[in-house]
Amino acid sequence: MSVAAEKPAKKTGLHEGEVWDDYLGAPHTYASVGDKISNVVLTTKVPKLWPVMIAVGLLGTMSLMYAVSVLLAKGVGVWGNNVPVGWAFDIINFVWWIGIGHAGTLISAVLLLVKQQWRTSINRFAEAMTLFAVACAGMYPALHVGRPWLAYWLLPYPNTMGLWPQWRSPLMWDVFAVSTYATVSLLFWYVGLIPDLATLRDKAINKPARFIYGFLSLGWRGSTVHWSRYTVAYLLLAGLSTPLVVSVHTIVSFDFSVGITPGWHATIFPPYFVAGAVFAGFAMVLTLGIPLRHVYGLKDLITGRHLDVMAKVMLTTGLVVGYGYLTEIFLAWYSGDHFEWYMMKNRFFGPYAFVFWLLMLCNIAAIQPLWFKPVRQNIIALFVISMFVNFGMWFERFMIIVMSLHRDFLPSSWGMYTPTHVDIAMFAGTIGFFLLLFFLFVRALPMISIMEMREYVSIKRGDKAASADWKPYKPAVDGEPQPVVVPGGAIAGQHREPGVPQ
Amino acid sequence: MSHSAKASALFGVMGEYSCEHDVVHAAKKMYELGYRKMDGYTPFPVHGLDTAIGRGRTKLPMLVLAGGIAGACGGLGMMLFSSTIHYPINVAGRPYFSWPMFVPIMFECTILLASLTAVFGMLGLNNLPEPYHPTFNVPAFLRASSNTFFLCVESTDANFDVEKLKADFAATHAEGVYEVPT
Numbered sequence: 001m002s003v004a005a006e007k008p009a010k011k012t013g014l015h016e017g018e019v020w021d022d023y024l025g026a027p028h029t030y031a032s033v034g035d036k037i038s039n040v041v042l043t044t045k046v047p048k049l050w051p052v053m054i055a056v057g058l059l060g061t062m063s064l065m066y067a068v069s070v071l072l073a074k075g076v077g078v079w080g081n082n083v084p085v086g087w088a089f090d091i092i093n094f095v096w097w098i099g100i101g102h103a104g105t106l107i108s109a110v111l112l113l114v115k116q117q118w119r120t121s122i123n124r125f126a127e128a129m130t131l132f133a134v135a136c137a138g139m140y141p142a143l144h145v146g147r148p149w150l151a152y153w154l155l156p157y158p159n160t161m162g163l164w165p166q167w168r169s170p171l172m173w174d175v176f177a178v179s180t181y182a183t184v185s186l187l188f189w190y191v192g193l194i195p196d197l198a199t200l201r202d203k204a205i206n207k208p209a210r211f212i213y214g215f216l217s218l219g220w221r222g223s224t225v226h227w228s229r230y231t232v233a234y235l236l237l238a239g240l241s242t243p244l245v246v247s248v249h250t251i252v253s254f255d256f257s258v259g260i261t262p263g264w265h266a267t268i269f270p271p272y273f274v275a276g277a278v279f280a281g282f283a284m285v286l287t288l289g290i291p292l293r294h295v296y297g298l299k300d301l302i303t304g305r306h307l308d309v310m311a312k313v314m315l316t317t318g319l320v321v322g323y324g325y326l327t328e329i330f331l332a333w334y335s336g337d338h339f340e341w342y343m344m345k346n347r348f349f350g351p352y353a354f355v356f357w358l359l360m361l362c363n364i365a366a367i368q369p370l371w372f373k374p375v376r377q378n379i380i381a382l383f384v385i386s387m388f389v390n391f392g393m394w395f396e397r398f399m400i401i402v403m404s405l406h407r408d409f410l411p412s413s414w415g416m417y418t419p420t421h422v423d424i425a426m427f428a429g430t431i432g433f434f435l436l437l438f439f440l441f442v443r444a445l446p447m448i449s450i451m452e453m454r455e456y457v458s459i460k461r462g463d464k465a466a467s468a469d470w471k472p473y474k475p476a477v478d479g480e481p482q483p484v485v486v487p488g489g490a491i492a493g494q495h496r497e498p499g500v501p502q
Numbered sequence: 503m504s505h506s507a508k509a510s511a512l513f514g515v516m517g518e519y520s521c522e523h524d525v526v527h528a529a530k531k532m533y534e535l536g537y538r539k540m541d542g543y544t545p546f547p548v549h550g551l552d553t554a555i556g557r558g559r560t561k562l563p564m565l566v567l568a569g570g571i572a573g574a575c576g577g578l579g580m581m582l583f584s585s586t587i588h589y590p591i592n593v594a595g596r597p598y599f600s601w602p603m604f605v606p607i608m609f610e611c612t613i614l615l616a617s618l619t620a621v622f623g624m625l626g627l628n629n630l631p632e633p634y635h636p637t638f639n640v641p642a643f644l645r646a647s648s649n650t651f652f653l654c655v656e657s658t659d660a661n662f663d664v665e666k667l668k669a670d671f672a673a674t675h676a677e678g679v680y681e682v683p684t
Contacts (some may be wrong), residue, residue: 002515030545030649155579164584168593168603176610184617191621199545201648218631221638222646224542226628229554229560232626237617244613251606324564454649458522 023118025300027195033301033453037446038196038203040296045051046443047295053439060432061219068143068424076146078422083164085405085417088401090144092397093427097137097434098178099273102245103281104130108192108456109241112234117459118309120452121302125188125292125442126285132437133284134182136430141174170254177251184244188237191230194220195451243329249277256400262343263404266331272324276393279317279363282310288438290383292447301448314389315370321396322364339409341411351416352403355395507530513636513684514540514656515667516643517676522548528674529554530657535670537572539659543652544638555653566616571613577608611623654682 018027028036070078081088104126111119142151154175165172170260197217203425204210218224253273266272286307293302332344347356366388369375376382402428407414441447519525525542532540535555542551578601585591586598625631637643637654646652653676655667664681672677 034648148505156584161632162589164589165608167581167585168600173606173610177608180610180614183614187617187621190623191684195546195647202644218625219633219635220630220647221635221643222543222545223628224544224548224551224555225557226630227544227547228557229562229624231508231547232560233566233620236563236620240613240617240620244610247606247609247613255608452545458546458548493680 005488019457021460022305023121023303023456024460028300028453028457030454030457033200033457034203034450036198036298036301037448037450040298040442041200041444041446042204042209049291049295050443053435057432057434057436057439060429060434061436062429062432063425064429064433067422067429068139070422070425071143072148076144078420080418080420080423082415084408084413084415085402086419087401087405089419089423090140091255092135092394092401093430094140095273095397096400097133097140098181098252099249099280099397100284101130101133101137101181101185101281102274102277103251103285104128104133104179105188105241105245105279106278107243107285108188109238112238113242116307117456120311121306121448122285122289123452124189124449125288125438125447126281127185127192128438128441128445128447129281129284129288131182131189132184132434134178134185135437136434138178138182139430141171141178170251170258172256173251177248181244181248184237188234188241189489191234191237192449192452193445194218194230195231196446196449197220198222199450200446234458246274249273260406261404262337262339263328263332263347263400266328268324268331269326272321272327275317275320275324275501276396279314279321280393281390282314282317283386283393286310286314286382286386287390289447290379290386292442294379295487296442296447298448301453304377307379307382309340309372311370311376311385314386317366318363318367318370318389325360325364335379336397337360343404343407346407347399347403350403350407352399352406355399355403359392359395359399362388362395366392392422504654511684513639513658513682514654514662515664515671516543516637516640516652516654516680516682517671517674517678518642518645518678519651519675520649520677521548522551522651524675525653526550526554528653528676531674532653532670534580534659537655537659537667537670539656539662541654541656543643543646543654545551545647545649545651548651555570560627562623562627566620569619569623570612570616573612574592574608576615577611580611630639636682636684637682642678642680 018029020027043327064495079089080091088364102125104396107119107126108123111123142148153159154165165175194217197213201210201213201217204213250270252414253269257266257269259265289302289310290307293299323335329344330338335341347353366385369381370385402417406417517528521529522544525544526548529540529542529551533554538556540555542548542555544551581604583601585600590598592598637646637652642650643652653671655662668679
């Protein structure tokens with residue numbers, strides 16, 4: 001199925017005020033984008049996929065609850081990690097989920113700063129994805145401390161023992177980085193939502209919905225004075241999130257690179273981890289975005305052009321990650337370090353070699369078709385490739401963590417790691433929990449930023465208005481207002497009833 | 503009802519436009535006519551409307567800078583205090599105040615405080631949450647969050663005169679002019 005077939009070739013017959021370009025699959029006005037996006041939420045009809053995904057999500061959440069209950073009842077011994085592999089599924093999944101979250105922030109913050117307007121169609125659900133991914137990620141280290149009800153000991157609070165956390169520990173840095181990241185992502189997402197919540201408040205027909213959206217929109221009325229502070233605040237948040245997102249995965253990589261374990265002690269880790277995070281995150285945005293646009297009929301807002309651009313970002317970051325693998329191999333050889341080079345050979349041919357080769361298949365070989373435009377325009381191919389990347393990035397973390405730990409300096413301390421059923425139930429559980437949160441979000445909140453789509457239409461209209469002979473307002477005749485031709489082809493002042501939103 | 507009594511019962515007079523360019527031009531014209539206490543209501547930020555109604559720049563960036571500096575100093579101060587004064591531990595003879603190791607946490611504290619200031623500063627300066635506002639009394643105002651642009655001259659303006667305002671709004675080709683009750 002190709003996205004090229006989704007759009008008629010000629011963009012003719014546009015009314016005044018309608019905008020249609022590569023990033024809009026159909027002619028759109030301010031009202032039409034708002035209606036299109038808010039109708040997904042305000043309708044009583046849901047596509048068939050929705051209850052299915054909620055059911056899958058609930059099933060997964062139950063699996064998560066089972067795994068956590070067993071863990072709390074019996075202790076971390078129910079997990080497969082033990083000496084020598086002291087870190088396994090918990091940290092693999094933590095790093096994987098955090099990485100997935102990063103594309104959301106990247107799309108919303110970095111692309112905003114560099115004025116990439118195409119982000120407007122995908123930033124909202126990507127930010128939601130970030131939040132839910134961080135929620136899943138945060139569970140793992142909290143549960144891995146063994147007594148999660150004492151996890152607050154990690155925070156600097158005035159305790160009766162007069163103790164302070166160890167500031168020099170990268171794991172402590174993790175606590176600050178991830179909790180700051182979760183907080184800032186939530187704020188960024190909510191601030192972006194406020195004007196859209198006001199739109200939903202004004203469009204909602206039933207009273208409870210109007211009350212809830214009204215409550216959440218904080219009385220937003222689109223005042224110009226408010227907007228001028230709002231845009232400054234949003235831009236500043238984007239500016240703050242950009243170094244934050246880089247710092248978070250850099251700090252996650254420090255968890256490993258400050259250790260002397262072969263395969264961990266590498267200066268390439270921070271950029272390599274950040275690129276891997278963006279790679280995994282864009283794969284997840286595509287994985288979620290492709291079915292969403294199809295099921296909710298949003299192909300004219302999340303267009304083939306968007307998928308094309310995201311595929312290019314995925315290819316680029318994938319190549320950076322590939323460069324990271326090469327650097328690791330080269331430095332293991334070039335360092336002349338016996339243990340480093342053994343670790344590398346163990347990756348290629350050791351007992352977990354299948355993970356390494358699967359990783360090469362998923363992260364390097366599978367993305368190469370993205371060089372070609374027909375592949376980037378083929379939805380099924382894109383979806384399959386993004387699934388490969390999702391798996392591949394998980395294998396990468398498995399490789400880094402388990403394969404380095406299971407054979408280190410002393411052969412007498414070598415060992416193998418196999419996940420237990422609790423490990424697997426918990427991993428599957430977080431995936432289910434993520435899907436549950438995500439599909440609840442899709443039902444309750446606009447998954448595309450209405451306000452920013454309108455701004456996009458306005459910018460594109462402005463370009464047109466500047467080129468055409470645009471008259472802002474006609475001079476008054478006899479003090480009587482004259483009808484003004486307004487966008488949409490209608491004459492203003494007609495077809496209007498006060499109090500009825502258009 | 504006398505004129506002054508009517509004026510005091512009003513929040514302002516509001517004009518309606520269907521295009522962002524119209525509302526900017528209307529705002530400029532109203533400003534030329536001497537009106538100062540006015541505000542636009544638009545479904546998305548309209549470029550140039552804030553300067554057209556005579557609003558200066560916001561002090562929010564300065565607040566955020568202050569928040570960031572407070573975060574950096576607070577974070578570093580916390581670690582300095584705890585590792586050199588309150589609970590110094592000698593680990594392998596390393597310095598108590600090994601500041602390079604404190605950079606990541608200091609950085610995160612900076613971002614956290616600056617972001618919190620940006621969000622709560624914006625809400626605070628905007629006086630949000632605000633459950634009641636007179637503009638919502640105009641039925642047509644429901645469209646302000648959709649595709650319609652409003653300009654409201656408030657009754658606190660020195661030149662506020664309902665009838666004159668209505669005429670002035672009509673001259674800017676407002677598609678609807680409304681009195682906004684308080």
